[in-house]
Amino acid sequence: MTVKSILSPIKKPNEPPLKTILIFPGSQRKQSLNRRLALHIESLLTQDFRVEILEADAVDLPLFNQEMEQDQVLLEKVKPVYERFRTADGLVVVSPEYNGSFSPYLKNTVDWVSRMPRIHAGQDYINPFHSKPLLLACATPGWSGGILGLQSARNLFAYLGCFILPEQLSLPYAAGAWEEDGSLCDLYFNDHLELTLKRFGMVVENAPGFSQ
Numbered sequence: 001m002t003v004k005s006i007l008s009p010i011k012k013p014n015e016p017p018l019k020t021i022l023i024f025p026g027s028q029r030k031q032s033l034n035r036r037l038a039l040h041i042e043s044l045l046t047q048d049f050r051v052e053i054l055e056a057d058a059v060d061l062p063l064f065n066q067e068m069e070q071d072q073v074l075l076e077k078v079k080p081v082y083e084r085f086r087t088a089d090g091l092v093v094v095s096p097e098y099n100g101s102f103s104p105y106l107k108n109t110v111d112w113v114s115r116m117p118r119i120h121a122g123q124d125y126i127n128p129f130h131s132k133p134l135l136l137a138c139a140t141p142g143w144s145g146g147i148l149g150l151q152s153a154r155n156l157f158a159y160l161g162c163f164i165l166p167e168q169l170s171l172p173y174a175a176g177a178w179e180e181d182g183s184l185c186d187l188y189f190n191d192h193l194e195l196t197l198k199r200f201g202m203v204v205e206n207a208p209g210f211s212q
């Protein structure tokens with residue numbers, strides 16, 4: 001698979017400063033199909049953006065319980081995750097569908113991060129999701145492509161204040177979606193993916209920006 005600029009000729013490759021896109025795979029599974037899709041998206045954005053993947057071992061937070069909100073040791077673990085969201089200029093969330101909704105790991109991470117401004121009221125903690133461009137994606141082994149999970153994620157991130165791209169990426173039969181060389185088997189999905197990333201890239205490029 002060749003890596004090319006999705007924004008060309010709007011933006012010249014590697015023209016500094018690059019904006020930051022954080023990709024959040026909503027699965028902790030080592031063989032995750034959603035992480036695989038996340039890596040594919042990363043490979044297409046990397047010419048035009050500084051792309052980071054929020055890996056599960058960098059999150060590692062317990063199930064949210066409001067009684068833990070003043071636990072300073074725990075808050076020290078939440079802080080770097082919050083910072084990853086805060087400093088990103090755009091977000092890509094690639095979550096599995098669990099029983100018609102997003103994954104509990106995704107919701108748990110978002111719950112912890114979303115509480116930081118309240119826990120540190122009066123200090124320098126902003127809502128890290130507010131007005132942030134967001135692209136939603138989902139890969140499923142079956143036929144549905146996670147369309148219900150995508151809708152649930154849309155509701156969640158709209159509540160948090162994200163600027164959500166109308167287009168989304170829904171990849172069904174994901175276990176057999178890639179050729180041996182890493183390209184996608186379904187050329188229609190590939191076209192949709194490239195066009196969607198181009199639109200998303202243009203939105204991130206033109207958004208005010210948060211990383212500076």
Ligand SMILES: Cc1cc2nc3c(=O)[nH]c(=O)nc-3n(C[C@H](O)[C@H](O)[C@H](O)COP(=O)(O)O)c2cc1C
Nearest residue numbers: 027029032033034035096097098099100140141144
């Ligand atoms: C608790 C649970 C609920 C699931 N619910 C759905 C579902 O609603 N729709 C669907 O397409 N797949 C569902 N699946 C199957 C997942 O799509 C599949 O396990 C997928 O590979 C998980 O994503 P990952 O590979 O990124 O970890 C479910 C799996 C689990 C464990």
